[in-house]
Amino acid sequence: MNATQHPELAVSTRGLTKRYGDYTAVDHVDLEIRRGEIFALLGPNGAGKSTTIEMLEGYRSPTSGTATVLGENPLGASAAWRARIGIVSQQAADIERFTVREIVRHFASLYPDALNPEETLERCGLGEKMSARVPSLSGGQKRRLDVALGIIGKPELLFLDEPTTGFDPAARREFWELIRELGDDGTTILLTTHYLDEAEHLAQRVGVIARGKLLEVAPIDELGGVEARVPIVSWRDADGRQFAERTRTPGALVTKLVAEHDGEPRDLAVKRPSLEDIYLDMLERINTEAAASAPASPAPTSTTTEQNR
Ligand SMILES: Nc1ncnc2c1ncn2[C@@H]1O[C@H](COP(=O)(O)OP(=O)(O)OP(=O)(O)O)[C@@H](O)[C@H]1O
Structure with missing residues (x-):
């Protein structure tokens, strides 16, 4: 439909x-x-x-x-x-008997307007492995073959x-x-x-x-919005106590700290959150929220396992 x-x-x-x-x-x-x-x-x-x-x-x-x-x-x-559509799933291709070239040619024959098998293998970095049998490929090379098979049908x-x-x-x-x-x-x-x-x-x-x-x-x-990207200035005072402040004007804060500390504050750092920081913050938030709104969904059990669909 x-x-x-x-x-x-x-x-x-x-x-x-x-x-x-x-x-x-x-x-x-x-x-x-x-x-x-x-x-x-x-x-x-x-x-x-x-x-x-x-x-x-x-x-x-x-x-x-x-x-x-x-x-x-x-x-x-x-x-x-x-x-x-093309699919490169998490399961690696495991086609024991064939060479790399044979398997890609076979897949190409299934599509109405496929790419050239040899060119595709070159593009996927398998030009030197065309005559190799699939089991002899390394893990990364098998994955490249998966990619070749995923794109062969254009x-x-x-x-x-x-x-x-x-x-x-x-x-x-x-x-x-x-x-x-x-x-x-x-x-x-x-x-x-x-x-x-x-x-x-x-x-x-x-x-x-x-x-x-x-x-x-x-x-x-x-990702995470403008607020998540605001830089963090961190430093220690003379007693070794750690401070951190989020600010849109880190330069001004550093100037102020230098004046206050009569020189360089200890362990001064200005950090702009990386994508990873922002992503991990998001996940931490959702985990905290989920823990607060218990009862959580029960983990799947063998009785609820569905094999294919
Ligand atoms: N056939 C199944 N029967 C029961 N639970 C399943 C089945 N397939 C997946 N799940 C559960 O659904 C959830 C989502 O699984 P999914 O494979 O989509 O996660 P994912 O984000 O791809 O993870 P990963 O990064 O580890 O590959 C998991 O908790 C998994 O155990």
């Missing part, structure tokens, strides 16, 4: 919810991702990122709410729709679930380059990551999810 969706949107959800028994893994998520956007979903372990993505891919059914992806309901979407929308886990720093940089190129070509990308620098490098907007709830969606440099 075709759903109505604003043509500029690649993804839109309303009240998207997934429950396992009494446990709510994804809780009324309203999310809009524009076509051509690179969007990063951040959140701690178990926050609900993969569950959200899997509902958008059509691999998990929502308990309630709706999702529209490239104009269709992902559940039971058409084969033509499936050819328009997707309009690419889902990347923690794509650079296990990459060495150089491989991550190369991967970021590849993702930026895909973004420049107009591919919409939804990625989840635990690396804030990755989100900073790649994403135009980020969403933070924790305990299944989407806490905030914002351009990366506006």
Whole structure:
């Protein structure tokens, strides 16, 4: 069944919810991702990122709410729709018998307008491994193969679930380059990551999810609001007591402290909160609020475990 969706949107959800028994893994998520956007979903372990993505891919059914992806309901979407999306999930490809080239060629043959397999492998840094069998690849190289398989069908929308886990720093940089190129070509990308620098490098907007709830969606440099970015000046007095003050005019405060201390205050530091500081503050706040509003949702039990959907 075709759903109505604003043509500029690649993804839109309303009240998207997934429950396992009494446990709510994804809780009324309203999310809009524009076509051509690179969007990063951040959140701690178990926050609900993969569950959200899997509902958008059509691999998990929502308990309630709706999702529209490239104009269709992902559940039971058409084969033509499936050819328009690319998926790099957390499970690495494990195709024992084949060489890298064979497997990528096979995947390419499944799509109406696939990329060139050899060129794609070069782009993914596997040019020298085309004739290698999959089991002989290192962890990072297997992940690159996953990425090659995810993009081979020239997707309009690419889902990347923690794509650079296990990459060495150089491989991550190369991967970021590849993702930026895909973004420049107009591919919409939804990625989840635990690396804030990755989100900073790649994403135009980020969403933070924790305990299944989407806490905030914002351009990366506006996350947490203006207030969260106010610098903190810290110092010690002559007795060694630690002080810290948030101020929009750190220079003026430092000048005042220097005058008051008749010289350099001890351990003087001016710190502008990093994205990581802001993100961790948000998570701490939500955990404190959750603890205050007990009883919390019980953790999922084996009786509520759902294997596939
Ligand atoms: N099939 C299932 N049955 C029961 N609970 C599940 C099932 N799948 C996921 N969950 C629970 O739902 C919550 C969200 O899981 P999800 O995999 O979406 O988290 P995540 O944000 O992707 O975490 P991570 O960063 O660790 O990959 C977790 O508490 C998880 O244990």
